[in-house]
Amino acid sequence: MTDTQNYRTVSYSQTTLTELMIPSYANFGGKIHGGILLSLMDKVAYACSAKHAGNYCVTVTVEGVHFLQPVEVGELVSLKASINYVGNTSLMVGIRVIAENVKTGKIKHTNTSYFTMVAKGDDDKPAQVPGLTLETREDARRFLEAIRRRELSQRYQTELANSKTRLSVETELHKLQDYRCQIAF
Numbered sequence: 391m392t393d394t395q396n397y398r399t400v401s402y403s404q405t406t407l408t409e410l411m412i413p414s415y416a417n418f419g420g421k422i423h424g425g426i427l428l429s430l431m432d433k434v435a436y437a438c439s440a441k442h443a444g445n446y447c448v449t450v451t452v453e454g455v456h457f458l459q460p461v462e463v464g465e466l467v468s469l470k471a472s473i474n475y476v477g478n479t480s481l482m483v484g485i486r487v488i489a490e491n492v493k494t495g496k497i498k499h500t501n502t503s504y505f506t507m508v509a510k511g512d513d514d515k516p517a518q519v520p521g522l523t524l525e526t527r528e529d530a531r532r533f534l535e536a537i538r539r540r541e542l543s544q545r546y547q548t549e550l551a552n553s554k555t556r557l558s559v560e561t562e563l564h565k566l567q568d569y570r571c572q573i574a575f
């Protein structure tokens with residue numbers, strides 16, 4: 391932490407996006423499409439990361455998208471985004487999504503996801519982002535958790551790539567007998 395000039399606080403870029411769930415957002419079952427929520431999450435991740443970076447940002451990876459509870463038409467969805475971690479040109483944005491029934495006031499937490507964004511300069515190349523000033527223990531906890539999350543993700547990607555190269559259909563075909571599929575070749 392040598393360049394003390396170029397740091398921004400977490401609160402500087404914290405962004406909340408609230409949107410009413412209108413009928414055209416619903417699927418055939420009457421619940422809100424997952425794609426609508428993903429699009430809102432991408433939007434708030436962009437707003438939060440671009441504000442911190444002072445630059446245009448692009449989405450690189452999305453982690454932890456599990457829609458645990460359906461969202462209904464008429465509910466107010468709020469997406470709260472904060473910078474959890476910064477690297478050199480990348481940032482991890484944590485997004486907490488809640489849905490509120492305006493009549494009953496009942497609030498449900500639908501998911502928390504993590505978007506990794508990269509800042510781009512005018513030359514369209516990755517550009518360095520300001521460092522992060524951690525003002526609270528909670529800010530520090532999230533930064534530490536993001537480091538762990540990145541390490542686990544890198545290990546998983548390596549393991550996945552290795553397992554693909556090691557996979558032999560001939561030797562592993564017998565495993566399919568426990569699954570609901572039939573071999574037709």
Ligand SMILES: CC(=O)SCCNC(=O)CCNC(=O)[C@H](O)C(C)(C)COP(=O)(O)OP(=O)(O)OC[C@H]1O[C@@H](n2cnc3c(N)ncnc32)[C@H](O)[C@@H]1OP(=O)(O)O
Pocket residue numbers: 436447448449450451476477478479480481506508516
């Ligand atoms: C508006 C929108 O969001 S559009 C959504 C679609 N997204 C895009 O168009 C992005 C397309 N992808 C790209 O442009 C490129 O892949 C980039 C800019 C994201 C990365 O380009 P690279 O040539 O790999 O750049 P480089 O190797 O310098 O990596 C840049 C940063 O991205 C990070 N990064 C690259 N790939 C990954 C990955 N799979 N997971 C996490 N971080 C990654 C690197 O760790 C590095 O971070 P750091 O500078 O903080 O250490």
